[in-house]
Amino acid sequence: MHLVVICGAAGGIGQPLSLLLKQSDLISHLALFDVVNAPGVAADLSHINTKSKVTGHGKEQMDEALKGAHTVVIPAGVPRKPGMTRDDLFKINAGIVRDLAEGVARNCPNAFVLVISNPVNSTVPIVCQVLKKHDVFNPSKVFGISTLDVVRASRFVSEISPAIDPSTRITVIGGHSGVTIVPLLSQLPNSFADSLSRDQLDALTHRIQYGGDEVVKAKDGAGSATLSMAYAGARFTLSLLQATVTGKTGLIESAYVHLDADKKNTAAFREKTGLEYFALDVEFGKNGVGRILELPRVSIYEQALLDVAIPELKTNIAKGASFITVSA
Template identity: 30%
Template sequence: MDRKKITIVGAGNIGSTLALLLARRETADITLIDINEGIAKGKALDIMEASPILGFNAHVVGTGNYEDTANSDVVVITAGFPRKPGMSRDDLLFKNFEVVKSVSEQIKKYSPNAFVIVVTNPLDVMTYTALKVTGFPKEKVLGMAGALDAARFAYFISEKTKISVENIRAFVIGGHGDDMVPLKNYTTISGVPVTKFLSEEELNKIIERTRFGGGEIVQLLKTGSAFYAPAAAILEMVISILWNKRKIIPCSVYLDGEIGEYYGASGLCVGVPIVLGRNGVEEIIKLDLSEEEWQQWKKSVESVKRLVEKLHL
């Protein structure tokens, strides 16, 4: 059986961690591409030298040439400028727009049938950029946001309740920024609403920490941003597509038509729960939100819209 091919654009911390996670699961053969070819080749070689010990046969190669990425099944865009302490995700807008635009042009040229997963910040706007520049079907271009935000939310709940993370199903929608919307009504511990375990005040503190979870790590690291949990979140999305798992994962996707009207976000990419399978976005799920959650959602959508309008795409 031919193994699938995944290209990871950007061999930084997220890209290289993801390459190792994907290789260990033997998900696909992996091409790491970076503007600094030596970094891509060095990290790929390092991962392959771990393969006899970890026992995987997936192949990882590094390159600086987009021709080597041709005919990828999935392309993950992690390239771009990382956040520094004091920066919001939005501060990266114009710098990373140029990066994602040029990467998207190469993807369109060399892998016209690929699924594209965008990780570069500001996430929702960069997902929109990749969608517009590639011209790919909206089902095939999505942003990694909710999977990571929900994981952070779930971990903080586990830390507070002392209940296994495996029992916790957390839900976060909206833009991947400081206005994201963690949903307590849809967050459960073994099917029991989280509100049975934590007080309103405790939950609100956790929600606030979730919103600024990325910033907390940026402050601690001082020289970069989170990468282990983001790489794990991308892994979950890739496996759901390639292995047709049809998992429900909140992702940033393009909203239009009736679903766009329902969410009041037509013409934007924003984080909503989707069914993710071999066709990419197979279904977008409508959630009934409380009045307070709708208000938070609208604020989040407005933040995304403001940034998109700055780009004149």
């Protein structure tokens, strides 16, 4: 049985993510956990005529939902509300992610943990620190899903150059917020990046980095990027399941990971930057991270982006790790 648990399943990301995953034959049991409305969402999804069983678990049933899970996907958290500072948002979501990580450590310490909850640059270190505290940390099994940055990059590039199919996967490295998002447009064929003026390149890079703001503005304060994030989260989850359940090889996604997951291919980069976590292309294997692809040669423009991203990432990572230290 391959039990997949969605923590935060009744939310704006959780519901469409659950719908997308319900369609997969790789999942035999889909367990939906949330502090409110999870049983209702589960009842609705359970009527869909695919193979997986769906169960709903409320506020006091986290352990029941997580018990023996193969994969745990975490979109749980609150969106930023009027009057709420980013620090307020961090404290709330960090506490939610910490408690879920504690549940994983107790009930499914060998599970693959896929983190969507923002800020990913900090919440992934929180999960890792909790698992370390319980002596069940495996760097090959914890992922920050940064796939939405890749999805956006692919779409936005195809709008500029119709010759590039929107399904073309573009490598995006760094982190999963603002300036930490570094799209490697120089890797595209036919010198795509060279065909752009500096202003065009700046505009495209900014749009990829701050695509979430575009959605928030369009929704006029009524929400953030939920549907596109659910799509990206499902894509990532299903790729991981194909590798870990069926043994399919050659599946690559960008992921924000602890670099100890592949010390051989990341040792030089880690020594150069001093980073523990970074988003790079990851090839999935039976045990999660099969290998982390080495950072390709970047352009002068992209190196300048990295020079800005790395200090910001260090701050984000330290903030996540210190949250566990302070709250322990």
